[in-house]
Amino acid sequence: MNEYVVEMKGIVKHFGQVQAVKKGEFTLKKGEIHSLIGENGAGKSTMMKLLYGMYPIDEGEITVKGEVMGSITPKTAIEHGVGMVHQEFMLVNELTVLENIILGFEPKKGLTIDFARARSEVETYINQYHMEVQLDKRVSQISVGEAQRVEIIKTLMRGADIIILDEPTAVLTPQEAKRLFEILNRLRQDGKSLVFISHKLNEVMEISDRISVMRQGTYMGTVLKDETSPLDLTKRMIGREVFLNIEKDYSQAGETILEVKDVWIPSQKETSKIRGMSLSVREGEIVGIAGIDGNGQSELVEAITGLRRVEKGSVILNGKDITNLNPKKARESGLAHIPEDRNTRGLNRAMTIEENLVAVRLDQPPFTKGMLINKPGQDAYAAEMVEQFDIRPTDYNLPTSSLSGGNAQKVVVAREVSMNRKLLVASQPTRGVDIGAIELIRNTLEKAKKQGAGVLLVSAELEEIISLSDRIIVIHEGKITGEMMASEANENNLGLLMMGGEEGKEGEKAV
Numbered sequence: 001m002n003e004y005v006v007e008m009k010g011i012v013k014h015f016g017q018v019q020a021v022k023k024g025e026f027t028l029k030k031g032e033i034h035s036l037i038g039e040n041g042a043g044k045s046t047m048m049k050l051l052y053g054m055y056p057i058d059e060g061e062i063t064v065k066g067e068v069m070g071s072i073t074p075k076t077a078i079e080h081g082v083g084m085v086h087q088e089f090m091l092v093n094e095l096t097v098l099e100n101i102i103l104g105f106e107p108k109k110g111l112t113i114d115f116a117r118a119r120s121e122v123e124t125y126i127n128q129y130h131m132e133v134q135l136d137k138r139v140s141q142i143s144v145g146e147a148q149r150v151e152i153i154k155t156l157m158r159g160a161d162i163i164i165l166d167e168p169t170a171v172l173t174p175q176e177a178k179r180l181f182e183i184l185n186r187l188r189q190d191g192k193s194l195v196f197i198s199h200k201l202n203e204v205m206e207i208s209d210r211i212s213v214m215r216q217g218t219y220m221g222t223v224l225k226d227e228t229s230p231l232d233l234t235k236r237m238i239g240r241e242v243f244l245n246i247e248k249d250y251s252q253a254g255e256t257i258l259e260v261k262d263v264w265i266p267s268q269k270e271t272s273k274i275r276g277m278s279l280s281v282r283e284g285e286i287v288g289i290a291g292i293d294g295n296g297q298s299e300l301v302e303a304i305t306g307l308r309r310v311e312k313g314s315v316i317l318n319g320k321d322i323t324n325l326n327p328k329k330a331r332e333s334g335l336a337h338i339p340e341d342r343n344t345r346g347l348n349r350a351m352t353i354e355e356n357l358v359a360v361r362l363d364q365p366p367f368t369k370g371m372l373i374n375k376p377g378q379d380a381y382a383a384e385m386v387e388q389f390d391i392r393p394t395d396y397n398l399p400t401s402s403l404s405g406g407n408a409q410k411v412v413v414a415r416e417v418s419m420n421r422k423l424l425v426a427s428q429p430t431r432g433v434d435i436g437a438i439e440l441i442r443n444t445l446e447k448a449k450k451q452g453a454g455v456l457l458v459s460a461e462l463e464e465i466i467s468l469s470d471r472i473i474v475i476h477e478g479k480i481t482g483e484m485m486a487s488e489a490n491e492n493n494l495g496l497l498m499m500g501g502e503e504g505k506e507g508e509k510a511v
């Protein structure tokens, strides 16, 4: 018998003018975790969507468990045991977890849904793979990590033994990623075959048996985990080394640009309520907010940028009180914002790259000429941004909905950074982007700082906080538990403060 449960050969896929996959190859063995890596837009998601039958292939052949598949649809893919957990989740917020899991193939008792049977089936998986999920909560009330476990259970309930996970850790905290890996390891032990897509090479090195690389739509080869290294993988992906450690210069921090004074911010979640927080950001300085996701960092950012109401306290930008101004007014007072969720807040997916790039300042030259729109001015600007931020494909008339995840992120970063505002609030600025783009975005933030902007950085990646920030503020359950210069910070002392800083508190008592 063939050793592969999946074989994809000579795959070609176009979207209009864009050749997403030029020469795609992929094989998957039973009981392995096979990582698929490559730059943003390399064709990873497309390859896996073809396997899952979301689009037809133009050329090539896909074999699943020895059977050559004709045209695949998600329905026939599922019948052959192929399941997919997408980059963007597809759960219905208003339904409960259990309702979501059985949606579309509810077990019936006569004419009614047999919830008891559904529940006991789901519970079998929950126990077998130790997946913590709360079946009666609404999806809108659960964390991303939990939503992801729900997606995995959904594939299992439909009989999947080949499971594709497209950047499952991009939205997870390091703690949640660790839990996910425990689940993936149990699935592997149980003989399931997994495809894992990620930009995080340390994760890829931790979880994979084999690793395949794609570059610009073309298969670049497969290596065994034990025979490679992050450096080797980087070179295979982009053909050069990458330098993520930026040269920091903290000599030019100037006047205070942002002042948050004893703010109280409500939140639905108890741990995310901000309870009296004060901090400041100066010109020419990057201040990093470290904390476990869900401890108030999103609420803080939303309050500063006008997306959430402040109950008490004030936000002062450049000497002006901007507390509870609406987002547009807050922006006009001198801030730019890279939001954590590019799809709901960062981009209008139906609009083109160019329209998204100029959206927030359509009323300014060179985008207008007198009362009229200056189309050549807009085109020139879009072309410059596409070039400078390496947005691919380079055709700025394409809708952003057709961009790969990382390239969509680059559009948001390009627009916000190029506004040259006094304050840049950057939430998870490198989420989902490839290692080359991480380098680019980090250098961009450092450059904005050198030009005098104050940057407030929120990131789930401690490594990013440490290497980019000048000063680090740690928060836990809506309160500041510590502050230090980045030069004094490491994963241990930050980690401790992120857990509430018990040791720090005891230390204070002792004094």
Ligand SMILES: Nc1ncnc2c1ncn2[C@@H]1O[C@H](COP(=O)(O)OP(=O)(O)OP(=O)(O)O)[C@@H](O)[C@H]1O
Pocket (backbone or CB within 6 Å): 015, 018, 019, 020, 021, 038, 039, 040, 041, 042, 043, 044, 045, 046, 047, 392, 393, 401, 402, 403, 404, 405, 406, 407, 432, 434
């Ligand atoms: N539905 C679509 N319509 C048009 N173009 C598309 C579509 N889906 C993907 N593309 C294009 O195909 C190319 C490959 O995209 P894909 O999403 O497979 O990349 P990726 O390797 O998953 O990247 P990322 O790491 O950023 O997620 C990109 O240039 C993308 O813009």
Ligand SMILES: [Mg+2]
Pocket (backbone or CB within 6 Å): 044, 045, 046, 087, 166, 404, 405
């Ligand atoms: Mg992708």
